[in-house]
Structures are given as C-alpha cells and as structure tokens.
Amino acid sequence: MKVNDGSPFPKRLKQARTRLGLSQQQLGIWVEMGSFVASTSTNQHERDVHTPDFKTVSALNAVLNVPTAFLFGVEDDLAEAILEFSENRQ
Amino acid sequence: MKVNDGSPFPKRLKQARTRLGLSQQQLGIWVEMGSFVASTSTNQHERDVHTPDFKTVSALNAVLNVPTAFLFGVEDDLAEAILEFSENRQ
C-alpha cells in the first residue's frame, strides 16, 4: 500500500490512540514489544507512509479497544456507529 | 500481509461477490479493467494469499456496494450491522 492512498486507517489509528492519551512510542511498545521500532513504526502507520499487516492491526485493536472495522471505516458516522455497536455489546 | 493471518477480508470479499452472483473474473474485470489479471488477482485475495492495496479495496467497495468497514469486520454480527447501517442511509 502506497503513501496517501485514501485509506481511513491512519486517521482512525491516530483517533483511537489520542483518545487513550498514548504516545506513538507507547502504543508501539505495547503492540510490538520492540522499543526501538515502536515510535517509527506507529508514526509511519499514522502518516500513511504504509499500512501494517493484519497481525499488527489485531494487536492494535486489542490495545486500543476498538473493532477492526472501525479502523477501516471511511465515513465518520459509520465509524461512530461501529464504536457504539461494540460498546453496547460488551 | 502473509497467507492466512486471520484477516476477515477474504471471507467478506467472497461473501459480497457471491451475493451479487459475480464470478471472480467478472469482479476483477470491473474493478481492475485487466481481463488477464482479474481472475488470478481476485482469487488470491479471496483465498488470503495476499491482500490488495487500498485503491483496489475502494474499487471493490464501489462494485460490491458495501462499505470498506464491512470487508474488515471480524465479527459476523458487526459486519451485518455495518451493512444495515449503510443500506438505511442510502
């Protein structure tokens, strides 16, 4: 996946991270367990330099407490609805 | 993204395609406009050999008439809810 191809992923990732008050490095460490890579990797994902593989996406979901679908929701209202759906279920 | 990494994308893609009664090649042609590549490419995506980039994902959304988030919905009930949400809005 190339730079800035229109994916909602970077935006949603940042949205979910800042909601929890985590730094890029903190998120990366909890997800990937490598403190040298963490900051760079997360930064690249949020800036749409590239997209992580699904294993990383899953790990992000777990830490950020959002469904995978949320990170790929293009429309804001749909993304909101996805969050509500998952919160009401838990 | 490697083979069988747990992404819901392959499953959802097949689900959305068969719902419309399209062949792998037909879907590929409408999305990518290359009849030689179409069949192979779609087949690889559905079998989770690999995942397409976001431009292709967007094109698939348009043809299949589903939101991007649907293709990345892990939970079946959430995926259903995403479909309903987008249908009620249109």
Added chain:
DNA sequence: TCACTAAGAAAGTCTTAGCGA
C-alpha cells in the same frame, strides 16, 4: 468458463539511525 496455482518481476513494509521542537 469456472476456481485455482507457481514463480519471477515489481512494489510494498520494516528496521536502523538519526533529525528538530
């Protein structure tokens, strides 16, 4: 025509080593 596969070419992502605020 359908779903599917191997393998080289092409394009992507990850890691290392840094930057300025």
Added chain:
DNA sequence: TCGCTAAGACTTTCTTAGTGA
C-alpha cells in the same frame, strides 16, 4: 520526550502463464 524522516534490508503483492473440473 515528543513527532517525525531517509534509506537500505527485507517481505509482500502483482503479473504472466498455465493447470484441472
């Protein structure tokens, strides 16, 4: 400490050419 970047190493995806049902 924070967000961020370049570039080579590494890994993935795409295209071509083909299979059997």
